[in-house]
Amino acid sequence: MICYGLCVAQKATHAIGWCDKMDIAKEVLNGSRLALSRAITAVENEHDDAVDIMRKLYPHTGRAFVLGITGPPGAGKSTLTDKLAKEFRRRGKTVGIVAVDPTSPFSGGAILGDRIRMNELTLDEGVFIRSMGTRGSLGGLSRKTAETVKIMDAFGKDIIFIETVGVGQSEVDIVSAADTTLVVLVPGLGDDIQAIKAGILEIGDVFAINKADREGADKLNIELNMMLDLDGNKNKEWRPPIKQTVAHQNEGVIELLETLEEHYEQLKSTGQLTTRRTERTKNELLNILKNEIGNYVLGKITESGQFDKLVKDVEGRIDDPYSVVNTIIKDMLK
Amino acid sequence: MICYGLCVAQKATHAIGWCDKMDIAKEVLNGSRLALSRAITAVENEHDDAVDIMRKLYPHTGRAFVLGITGPPGAGKSTLTDKLAKEFRRRGKTVGIVAVDPTSPFSGGAILGDRIRMNELTLDEGVFIRSMGTRGSLGGLSRKTAETVKIMDAFGKDIIFIETVGVGQSEVDIVSAADTTLVVLVPGLGDDIQAIKAGILEIGDVFAINKADREGADKLNIELNMMLDLDGNKNKEWRPPIKQTVAHQNEGVIELLETLEEHYEQLKSTGQLTTRRTERTKNELLNILKNEIGNYVLGKITESGQFDKLVKDVEGRIDDPYSVVNTIIKDMLK
Numbered sequence: 001m002i003c004y005g006l007c008v009a010q011k012a013t014h015a016i017g018w019c020d021k022m023d024i025a026k027e028v029l030n031g032s033r034l035a036l037s038r039a040i041t042a043v044e045n046e047h048d049d050a051v052d053i054m055r056k057l058y059p060h061t062g063r064a065f066v067l068g069i070t071g072p073p074g075a076g077k078s079t080l081t082d083k084l085a086k087e088f089r090r091r092g093k094t095v096g097i098v099a100v101d102p103t104s105p106f107s108g109g110a111i112l113g114d115r116i117r118m119n120e121l122t123l124d125e126g127v128f129i130r131s132m133g134t135r136g137s138l139g140g141l142s143r144k145t146a147e148t149v150k151i152m153d154a155f156g157k158d159i160i161f162i163e164t165v166g167v168g169q170s171e172v173d174i175v176s177a178a179d180t181t182l183v184v185l186v187p188g189l190g191d192d193i194q195a196i197k198a199g200i201l202e203i204g205d206v207f208a209i210n211k212a213d214r215e216g217a218d219k220l221n222i223e224l225n226m227m228l229d230l231d232g233n234k235n236k237e238w239r240p241p242i243k244q245t246v247a248h249q250n251e252g253v254i255e256l257l258e259t260l261e262e263h264y265e266q267l268k269s270t271g272q273l274t275t276r277r278t279e280r281t282k283n284e285l286l287n288i289l290k291n292e293i294g295n296y297v298l299g300k301i302t303e304s305g306q307f308d309k310l311v312k313d314v315e316g317r318i319d320d321p322y323s324v325v326n327t328i329i330k331d332m333l334k
Numbered sequence: 335m336i337c338y339g340l341c342v343a344q345k346a347t348h349a350i351g352w353c354d355k356m357d358i359a360k361e362v363l364n365g366s367r368l369a370l371s372r373a374i375t376a377v378e379n380e381h382d383d384a385v386d387i388m389r390k391l392y393p394h395t396g397r398a399f400v401l402g403i404t405g406p407p408g409a410g411k412s413t414l415t416d417k418l419a420k421e422f423r424r425r426g427k428t429v430g431i432v433a434v435d436p437t438s439p440f441s442g443g444a445i446l447g448d449r450i451r452m453n454e455l456t457l458d459e460g461v462f463i464r465s466m467g468t469r470g471s472l473g474g475l476s477r478k479t480a481e482t483v484k485i486m487d488a489f490g491k492d493i494i495f496i497e498t499v500g501v502g503q504s505e506v507d508i509v510s511a512a513d514t515t516l517v518v519l520v521p522g523l524g525d526d527i528q529a530i531k532a533g534i535l536e537i538g539d540v541f542a543i544n545k546a547d548r549e550g551a552d553k554l555n556i557e558l559n560m561m562l563d564l565d566g567n568k569n570k571e572w573r574p575p576i577k578q579t580v581a582h583q584n585e586g587v588i589e590l591l592e593t594l595e596e597h598y599e600q601l602k603s604t605g606q607l608t609t610r611r612t613e614r615t616k617n618e619l620l621n622i623l624k625n626e627i628g629n630y631v632l633g634k635i636t637e638s639g640q641f642d643k644l645v646k647d648v649e650g651r652i653d654d655p656y657s658v659v660n661t662i663i664k665d666m667l668k
Contacts, residue, residue, distance in 0.1 A: 051656045058654035281649050285641075288659045290628030296663055297627055298620060307619075315615050320392035322385045324619065325626045333630065333666055 024049065025056035028155050033128065036155050040130055043147045046140075054147055057154035062277070064096075064153040065264050068178030069163045070171050070203070075186040076210040079247040080256075081163045082121055087257050088159045089126055096152035096160040097129045100145050100174050128152060142173040143287045146280075149177050172203055177280065179273060180263045182256075184208045185224070187216030201227060204240050205263050208256055212244035237270055238263065297332055358383065359390035362489050367462065370489050374464055377481045380474075388481055391488035396611070398430075398487040399598050402512030403497045404505050404537070409520040410544040414581040414590075415497045416455055421591050422493045423460055430486035430494040431455075431463040434479050434508050462486060476507040477621045480614075483511050506537055511614065513607060514539045514597045516590075519558070521550030535561060538574050539597050542590055546578035571604055572597065631666055 024042065027035030039057070042050045067084075069077050078099070085095045121127050132145060145162060152160050162178050164171045175181050183204035207224060209217055224242055241259050245252035267273040301307040310328075313319040358376065361369030373391070376384045401418075403411050412433070419429045455461050466479060479496060486494050498508045509515050517538035541558060543551055558576055575593050579586035601607040635641040644662075647653040 055654050055656045058656070059651045062651065278645065278649060281655070282641075282645050285645060285648060285655050285658065286628070286632060288655050289631065289662060290624055292656075292659045293627055293631055293663055293667075294620070294624030296667065297623065307616075311612065311616050311619060314619060315612055317393045317396065320389050321615070321619050321622050322389045322392070322626075325622045328623060329627055329630055332668055333627075334668055 023056075025053045025154075028053075028057060028151060029060060031156065033125075036128060036151065037130075039151045040148050043144055043151065044132065050147075054150065057151055060154040061150045062153065064149075064157050064160045065180070065261075066149055066153075066160045066162065066178045067260060068175030068181040069161060069184060070165070070175050070181065071184030071210075072186070073165055075184040076247050077163055077165070077184050080184055080208065080210055080245060080253070081161050083247050083250055083253040084257055084260075085121060085127060085159075085161065087253055089124060093158040094126045094156065095128070096149075096155070096157035097127065098145055098148050098152070098160065098162050099129065099131045100141065100162065100164040101131070101133060128155070128157065140291075142176070143284070143291065145174050146177040146284055175203065176283065179267060179276065180205045180260055182206045182208060182260060184210050185220060186211050187214045187220050201240075205238065206256070206259050207240055207242045208245050208252075209242060210245045210247050212252065213246050213249075217244060237272070238266055297328065300332065301328060357390075359387045359488075362387075362391060362485060363394060365490065367459075370462060370485065371464075373485045374482050377478055377485065378466065384481075388484065391485055394488040395484045396487065398483075398491050398494045399514070399595075400483055400487075400494045400496065400512045401594060402509030402515040403495060403518060404499070404509050404515065405518035405544075406520070407499055409518040410581050411497055411499070411518050414518055414542065414544055414579060414587070415495050417581050417584055417587040418591055418594075419455060419461060419493075419495065421587055423458060427492040428460045428490065429462070430483075430489070430491035431461065432479055432482050432486070432494065432496050433463065433465045434475065434496065434498040435465070435467060462489070462491065474625075476510070477618070477625065479508050480511040480618055509537065510617065513601060513610065514594055516540045516542060516594060518542045518544050519554060520545050521548045521554050535574075539572065540590070540593050541574055541576045542579050542586075543576060544579045544581050546586065547580050547583075551578060571606070572600055631662065634666065635662060 024035050024039050028039050039053050041047070042053055069081055071077050081097060081099075085097060088095050122129060130148060132141065132148065149160050149162060162175055164174045181203050183206075185207060187209065209220055209224070211217070221242060221244070228240055228242075243252055243256045243259055245256055247253065264273075267276065298307070301310070306328075310319070310324045314321050314324055358369050358373050362373050373387050375381070376387055403415055405411050415431060415433075419431060422429050456463060464482060466475065466482065479498075483494050483496060496509055496512050498505045515537050517540075519541060521543065543554055543558070545551070555576055555578065562574055562576075577586055577590045577593055579590055581587065598607075601610065632641070635644070640662075644653070644658045648655050648658055
């Protein structure tokens, strides 16, 4: 493993092929944090090794409790994640945190900044934290998040947090890799009801009203309860509970953690965990399929010089993109 | 065209296949606003007709000046878009506006809300406004935005605005369909320099400091200028100008519009417009290719029942997703 570092530092070593023999996946399974970090980097940068690493790690996944945490900026998700992580640690669990920011660079630094402030946790060997940014496409981001979770899972983390800003479609895609999703809300968001309406009810298994010592917490609680009742949750096996927390004072954190675990137990006992994971496997397969097949076909047509010609035809309005793609598909597929 | 509406309203009519003969693309080219609206809906909902419509419209595209507008929430992008649109109208140009919100549903209603308030513009027959939400994947959203622009272009709009919230990767993808990109900033965003750093310099062809009557406008102007100088713009043919505006008072709007047109003229005269559009065509082809080929292959393996079996194998850790995808690719491609 250390060799891999050398390869990056000393290109010459790499040239003689010595490094290629090192096995990052094996080192991850052996518990090397350095290997863990490098495996994630390989996935993040779409390194040539990434698929091979993932392939080797995959059989060792499926054991961790994956916890998605989302909510609007400023709701205190990072603080809540940290407090929950500490409580899990106190209970003897190892923790991985994937902090994903799919939103604007305008708020892009926030997660990383929060993390840097969070010294206590980062000094704990039982915690591994990784921030993921918005390099590359968003579709890529949710795939890479899911793969990072798998790497941490194979490494042996008991609890893996996926923390993401907002609850837009991209965040929904990102937390879809979680078993249980916690939506963190905060009083004083403005038009709360409006905000809550839009797609958030469906993804929350548990809700936390954080900064619950602020004005408006009770009002938000009532409104949220009403909306959950309206949402037809009566027919479901699990009615999302709403917990009040003041994360920075560690208030309500234990209760929240126990509610999250309760949801996980319920998922297991009702067989829903299997259903959810099957759904997830399907989506992951689809994403990988689209990505790989797209790259494969693109590689072929680029190599042959066909792609540049097609681009010219489309540009000159000799052909349209849809017909061109059709032709490629017909040419390449059986 | 009216028939298509009937089809939706009266399923029975559709059953006899009468409606299928109507040609939305032709009606778009004939200037029907109803057809324009329905063509966009077809693209948005990935209706079966969408590809056919796009194929027919494609030869009639490439004429419009496509203007991307992005910036943080609250910068006043909608107001500025409206004022610019009105000024373009005064100059005899027809206008299309695609308002895209790829961010959280927490702010999701904003664009539409702004649009509803904007009565004056919507009453103008020369303006066509369409909001696009976050249904479906974000990759899908940028593709659909680009297609909506093409539909408006084929319809005959002279100026097409793509207005989007934030400047994250998803927004960069979305405005990548534009010829000229305007980044709207506003004083008092907090740590301005920090905010500006992250990826925004590269995409702005023109910058507007809106709400320039607010405290901090001059400071922002100085900082932005410094950053543009640091960015190595000296070597470029175009140094992004910074314009100050107070959109709601219509201040600085004409100057901004003229700067935007100047950039467009510069793109044309230096041949950069062609370069940019070629790049765009390439990316669009790639997106369509990945999407279509993914759907095609998925259709095949779902049909044969192969997909469900593969999902089970992956779930049971008998196989891993990467090997499975590899097998599919080998099976399906020539």
